[in-house]
Amino acid sequence: MPMDRRIIEAYLAEFKERRLPELVERSLKVEITKDAIISIIGPRRTGKTYYLFQLISRFGKDESLYLNFEDPELYDITSRDIKEIVNIHKEVFGRRPRFLFFDEIQNIPEWDKAVRSLYELKDFHIFLTGSSSKLLSKEIATSLRGRTISYTLLPFSFKRFLDIQKIGVEGPVSFSKEATIKNMLRQYISHGGFPQVVLNPRKEYVERFLKEYLDLVMYRDVIERYKIKNLHVIRLMVNSLLASYSKEFSIHRFYRTLKSQNVVVSKKTLYNYFAYFEDALLIFPLRKHSHSRKSSYASMPKIYLVDASLALGRDSDERGRKIENLVALELIRRRSYLEPLTEICYYKSPSGREVDFVITDRSGVRQLIQVCHDIEDVRTKERELEGLITASRKLECRDLLVITWDYEALEDYK
Structure with a gap:
């Protein structure tokens, strides 16, 4: 189905007219260069889009082209259309953009070919975001090898959380201030560092946000993306992962637990499911140290959650x-x-x-x-x-x- 130019023109015009939301500056500093494609990988709801807005605010909308490939207007876009949209921008606004921002780029099949083509022109600063570590890294490791600099954007750190609360920690700290910081740390541990939660810490909102976040990752990033039919086992694995944070996680032990409950599933399938949750950046497995990379990779992982507020237990x-x-x-x-x-x-x-x-x-x-x-x-x-x-x-x-x-x-x- 060919791209509808009228929809694209309206999409571009609407973004130019739209007022950018109020932004909380992030600690991440990225390279600004035409000599590399900047990719920002991160879990959902960690502020990747707002980070791009932060950069657009710095460079100016007139110089920027922003495409969010989760917007309904761009659902039918193909990789071939991306370069044409850059030309449409010049036709409509009288200039080529200097900065290209492609949000959730992994939704476009063969996106890497379009990005590489634009990169080789050496006319643009190119920024990508994605919520899938492996879908991005696979293309980066092949056709984009040596052409990218990658960063991972995570929820707010505790230092940034304190900054937002206007609590400084530089210099000597009084006993009263130390008590305040400890109280804030308790809140941070309980509610977490997702930007939406930090900026709206009401208990009812936090609880709803965290539940919806887990559903979003489980259904959109795992079940729908990998066309999984066995929803019962997926739910059991999610609960097991959330209860096993900061501990070693044995897939073999989990397999035996399921077997004792008469749940039929292969061990290979469970390894795949584990990889899917890692790919969705819900968990970050760390391996046991070894001088042999092969031995380290084969070791039982300790798992950490994208945010401690998601933990069960x-x-x-x-x-x-x-x-x-x-x-x-x-x-x-x-x-x-x-x-x-x-x-x-x-x-x-x-x-x-x-x-x-x-x-x-x-x-x-x-x-x-x-x-x-x-x-x-x-x-x-x-x-x-x-x-x-x-x-x-x-x-x-x-x-x-x-x-x-x-x-x-x-x-x-x-």
């Missing part, structure tokens, strides 16, 4: 697990924003001693991080520190950090 260590989830997201965020060559794993010795995060770069293991909500109990402190020291000796790393709720000290441990 009411056990006694819930706050500790949520804090660990927050630390994992902050490390992933810093890797994307600042340190793309960094790798994040966990450590587990043959005797079972663990370290939550092993940070490596090209020079080797750079830092070991342990997360413990309450370290005042002597046995808990011994257990956490022994795991850290064991890993320190094995991995030859002396930069050791324990993150707690409110205990701070510099200690020698022998």
